[in-house]
Amino acid sequence: MNFLEMLMQYGNTLPGAAAQGLIWGIMAIGVYITFKILDLADLTVDGSMVTGMAVCAMLMAAGWNVWPAMGIATLAGMACGLITGLFHTLMGIPAILAGILTQLILWSVNLKIMGKANQALPARSFKVLISQLEKYHALVVLALFCIALVVVLYWFFGTKFGSAMRATGCNEKMARAQGINTDFHKMIGLTLSNGVVALSGALMAQYSGKADINDGRGAIVIGLAAVIIGEALISKLPKNFIVRLSGVIVGGIVYYLVYQTVVFLGLDTDLLKMLSALVVAVFLAVPYLKKRYFTKAKRKEEGNHA
Amino acid sequence: MLELKNITKIFNPDTINEKVALNDVSLTLNDGDFVTVIGGNGAGKSTLLNAIAGTYPVDEGQIIIDDQDITRLPEHKRAKFIGRVFQDPMTGTAADMWIEENMSLALNRGKPRGFSWAIQESDRKAFKKMLMRLDLGLEERLSTKVGLLSGGQRQAITLLMASMNSPKLFLLDEHTAALDPKTAAKVLSITRELVEEHQLTTLMITHNMQDAIDNGNRLIMMNAGKIILDISGEEKKKLTVETLLQAFKETSGAAFASDRALLS
Structure with missing residues (x-):
């Protein structure tokens, strides 16, 4: 194979990598909410992402339409976050440990949801929203999802409720002195974050045509990587909230492009x-x-x- | 107004580090009282304020504001009645948020925080007006992160925030202690103005005896978790640092144990 052929082959992998990157970008937005806004390291996401995949795949396999299936998947993810939130605020368990506990709970729950270790969701037999078989179409749909998500979160964190959540993450003592129920806002933040993560899981299951119990392993690290890359990318830009969130999504894309490149160059995937x-x-x-x-x-x- | 009935707070009970921070303290504040609080290290001054604010529950006793028993109310619910400024200028504001965002958080203290936009144009105008009186040039910097400001500027903003909506109680915990003398004097004069303007019932801890004498209409001195001196009215106006130290020696049987108080 000559160099030109190789380059073309590499070029062909890019749209797919970008699409997957967008999905990880959505996932990273969930991580951003806990890690950056609430200043909590939430490890629930490794489990809640698979919950999103599993719920969406099982509902669609049972004949559900894709939209309600994704909606329920998101709600299931929110429930996961709520469990971590209750562990943390009601029971006083450190956030990182609360997340690990929920993650372990979800391992069992996810197995029970699917009844096995994985569930196929082939695009040829199901009316999925996105699929790796149509990469450009997937790119457009995912980009629209990202834009909608950024707009909704921009609105949310600009409201009185959202400001109170930001204050909770920034200075808890001050927040309480200003009458903010910090425990409640942490709980809602964790719920919201894991809802976003499960949504990305639902999208990932459709895109890759399967849900697998192992798919979420290390998701938190990829999310953090995207958040960190995103921050580095916008370091020279004016830092309003839209720019920050967009940075996180672009961070997800960059992460996955690098990943794809390394794989293409023949690095041991282990x-x-x-x-x-x-x-x-x-x-x-x-x-x-x-x-x-x-x-x-x-x-x-x-x-x-x- | 504020009524404390037999408040006791013990830290690390039944251990070798047991510390009776408040020992059966009772105190009644009248509307508009401006009380300065002095006392040595570990006398229980900050514990008293934190107990009122609800930072931690008290072991015994009752806290009543305007006939409402708030002893069991969590901290964030008490905030409706209480404006607070802390010793550390970093504590009273959210560093990563803008000046106007911080002020709007305070403006909504004690109100339901729904899904309407946090800052309206009318709020912005009001914030500018409030900042103008500080005379620190902050009125032009509404969208500056508070974390970029100096300690004195942050403390001044915290004071404005704490006094918003005229809280029933104004708690100041050595809020000038971390500032240089000139800034401390400025912050203290802003404090006096705000207390005057909003007619705030105030408890102000200070390590500076002269400040305690010069400000307010009433002075209490604490030692070992008890209020050992409570002077108000004409009697307070006649106080000097020497008579205070003397009074401390007589009531507690020991010398006043705070280096800072003597030096400043």
Whole structure:
């Protein structure tokens, strides 16, 4: 195979990668709500994403129309988030542990939903909204979903209710002093976030034509990667909320394009999860390392100049 | 107005670190009282304010505001009656949110927070007017993140926020302690103006005895979880730092244990 052929072949994988990236971008928006806005690390998503996939796939396999199937899948995801929220606020379990507990609960629940480890949802037999068989169509539909989601969340976080949620994540003590029920807002935030994640799961099941119990493994890391990449991408832009959310979605696309490229170049796919995790670890460490080492260096420099 | 009946608060009960922070404290504030609170380290001043605000439940006693028993009310529900400013300027505002967003959070204190847009144009005008009086140039920076402001600026905004909607009770917990003397004086004068304008019933903790004497119509001194001195009216006007220290020595049988209070 000559170089040109290879390049064309690579080019052919890009629309599919971009479509999957958009789905991960939607998922990352869910992660953004908890990780960035509420300042909670919520590990529920590894489970709730599969819940979204499983519910959507099973309902459609049972003959449901795609829209109500996706709606119920989203609601199921919200219920997952609510469980984590109750663990965290009502029972005082640290958020990260609450998420892990729910994630484990969902492993069993998801198996029970599907009755087995996976459920096929072939696009040829079902009226799915998007499918990898029609990549360009999927791209357009997913882009519309992303736009709608960004608009809805922009509105939501601009309301009095949404502002109270942002304040909860930013400064809890202040929020309570201003009469905000911080526990309630955390619970709603977790619910909302996992609803978005399950929606992305429902889309992923349709796109890939299956739901598998293992599909959610490491989803939180991919979500964080997209959030982090998104932040890096918009660092030079004015930071209003629409730009931030769009950055997260583009972050999801970039993540998946890089993923696809690495796979195309022949990297052992067994190593991919490790690499994703390491990349996220490095990026999460950057702010800390900057603070710890670079401020000192700067001061020293200033001192030398004086 | 505010009535505290036999409030007791014990931290780490039944352990070696047991600390009786409030010991059977009773206190009644009248409408419009401006009470300054002084006392040594660990006297229970902050615990008193936090107990009123509901940061933690009290072990015994009753807290009543305007005939309503709020002892069992959670912190965020009490906020309806109470405006608070903390010692740390970082605590009173949300750093990542804009000035106008912070102010609108305070404007809606004690009101249901529904799905209407958080900030209306009329709010913005009102915020500008409030900020103008601070004379810190903040009225032109409504969409600046509060985290970019200085401690004094943040404390001034927190004061405005706490006084919005004229709360029944104004709790100031050493809110000038973390500021440089000049800024502290400015923040204190803003405090006096706001208390005057809104006729706020105020409890102000301070480590500065002179400030405690110069401000308000009533002064209480705390020691070991008890109120050991309660002076108001004409008697308060005659107070000096020396007489306060003397009074402390007589009632508690020890020297006033706060380096900061003596130095400042």
